[in-house]
Amino acid sequence: MIDRQSPRPLNIVELLVASARLYRNNLLTFVLITALVLVPYNLLIFMLADATTPLTMGRVINNLVLGTSRPDGVNGWPGLIYILIAQPIMHGTLILAAAQCYRQQPLSIATNAQAARGRIGSLLGVAIQKGLFLFAALLLSFVLRFLVNGLLLEFLPNEWFFPLTPFSQISRLVFGGLSLLLPLYVYARLIVATQAVLLEDRVAADGIARSRQLTKNSDWRVAAFIVVVLLLQLGLPTLIIGAATSGVAALSLDAQLVSTLQMALLTIAQIVAWPFSFIAYTLLFFDLRIRNDGFDPEHDPLTLGLRDGEHPAWLSA
Numbered sequence: 001m002i003d004r005q006s007p008r009p010l011n012i013v014e015l016l017v018a019s020a021r022l023y024r025n026n027l028l029t030f031v032l033i034t035a036l037v038l039v040p041y042n043l044l045i046f047m048l049a050d051a052t053t054p055l056t057m058g059r060v061i062n063n064l065v066l067g068t069s070r071p072d073g074v075n076g077w078p079g080l081i082y083i084l085i086a087q088p089i090m091h092g093t094l095i096l097a098a099a100q101c102y103r104q105q106p107l108s109i110a111t112n113a114q115a116a117r118g119r120i121g122s123l124l125g126v127a128i129q130k131g132l133f134l135f136a137a138l139l140l141s142f143v144l145r146f147l148v149n150g151l152l153l154e155f156l157p158n159e160w161f162f163p164l165t166p167f168s169q170i171s172r173l174v175f176g177g178l179s180l181l182l183p184l185y186v187y188a189r190l191i192v193a194t195q196a197v198l199l200e201d202r203v204a205a206d207g208i209a210r211s212r213q214l215t216k217n218s219d220w221r222v223a224a225f226i227v228v229v230l231l232l233q234l235g236l237p238t239l240i241i242g243a244a245t246s247g248v249a250a251l252s253l254d255a256q257l258v259s260t261l262q263m264a265l266l267t268i269a270q271i272v273a274w275p276f277s278f279i280a281y282t283l284l285f286f287d288l289r290i291r292n293d294g295f296d297p298e299h300d301p302l303t304l305g306l307r308d309g310e311h312p313a314w315l316s317a
Helices: 012-025 027-048 057-066 076-102 109-118 120-155 165-179 181-189 193-199 204-249 255-293
Strands: none
Touching: 012 027, 012 076, 012 204, 012 255, 027 076, 027 109, 027 255, 057 204, 057 255, 076 109, 076 120, 076 193, 076 255, 109 120, 120 165, 120 181, 120 193, 120 204, 181 204, 193 204, 193 255, 204 255
16 A cells, blocks of 8 residues: 555556555455445346347447446436436445545445435536546547548549558558547546545536646656556456356357346456546545645545544535
């Protein structure tokens, strides 16, 4: 874990190691927080959805991100309740638990969930604003990529196009990859906004501004950290689920059985992988405060305040 006695800025590897160590030392707590939300929700969605068709790998990845076992899991009233109530409370509870573990305070799931519920309006507000910023960045990236692809076709002479088809394809691939840098950059600049809202008593807009301030001088380092966390959060579970379901599908088993196995594996993967990302980004928040504010965990009155593990007034309301 990060040294609380003499805090210092950490590099990416040290942050990942600290996150993994904190997760390992409190594994059951973080797994339980996530399972209490995802298991009932995924079971409900699985029963309501068409569970007779196994998911494609693309939908497996999509569902890992969304936190559902079926592709239509975010539609209808279950998805609405999940997005507006259950998910924000779960995210807030994970962040508060990670902060308490970082500060080596007594930890209570019920107390953290109650505190997160009390800030649900701000949590939804910051999630909506982050989503709008990211959507705008994705839209701009799509437009730029479309323009570049159009220019390649427009200005390459016809007699050159076919001999240069490999060049054109490579160019599109390169510009397509580069176009993802803008959404990644925007995501990196907003990555600790939720932590700022919860741990520094800020409204949603102030949380966005605070995240931009903290990441200003560390933007690409933060972006690299996010890429590694996402690969661990999504890449490893996807490989495991893909390998398992492919092996089962090769046995020509009933589609319902394959679909059920996918649901179970997806739920387990989400329960195990999601807490790590919230731990990692919460430790990143503290690391950025150390870099920018000279933050001292032992003497900071704002962040999850009291030595006996109680919450400050704004989280107890």
